[in-house]
Amino acid sequence: EAQVTQNPRYLITVTGKKLTVTCSQNMNHEYMSWYRQDPGLGLRQIYYSMNVEVTDKGDVPEGYKVSRKEKRNFPLILESPSPNQTSLYFCASSTFQQGAYNSPLHFGNGTRLTVT
């Protein structure tokens, strides 16, 4: 089954403790992206990747890191989490090859992060 898998679904951590949220897709998509969703603010893009070893900042990249060493994986790293990073996070992927930005995004089921 074609899907985007995020882990964990729920995560509670303390300020400053490094964490990684994993994202994996099995559709051979070139494009992957991370979003955070907060009440009243909708979905905001954190980072995106057009292909292996190609990543770039979205709207709200501060406090986050990503890597794209393999096509299928796009982990989101919080080196020193803070309470303002408490949010619902979504990973998405798409073909987007050769500038085909009309290709639909496929989303994971989300990771609810709480930083105390």
Place this chain on the structure above:
Amino acid sequence: LAKTTQPISMDSYEGQEVNITCSHNNIATNDYITWYQQFPSQGPRFIIQGYKTKVTNEVASLFIPADRKSSTLSLPRVSLSDTAVYYCLVGGPQTGANNLFFGTGTRLTVIP
């Protein structure tokens, strides 16, 4: 940046047709219009996409006027399970992969 504007919320009774309009005044020539549906605690799900005129699939219809500055998602005979947030997204080669603006969407509540 092709931002979009949608109503924050809408209510509808079961069995009625629902039309949600999205405004995208800065749409670029090669941009497509895509609608997503999101249930609580789930990621958004693709519903329908179009470039101009009308597109219909098994779930919804999408109406796009000639100037393409707005679009209307039409859900026929809604049921309680259609209660969700609906997002209009505009994107294409000129918009870029880093400028896919979701906004806050429209929260549709279907009433029995």
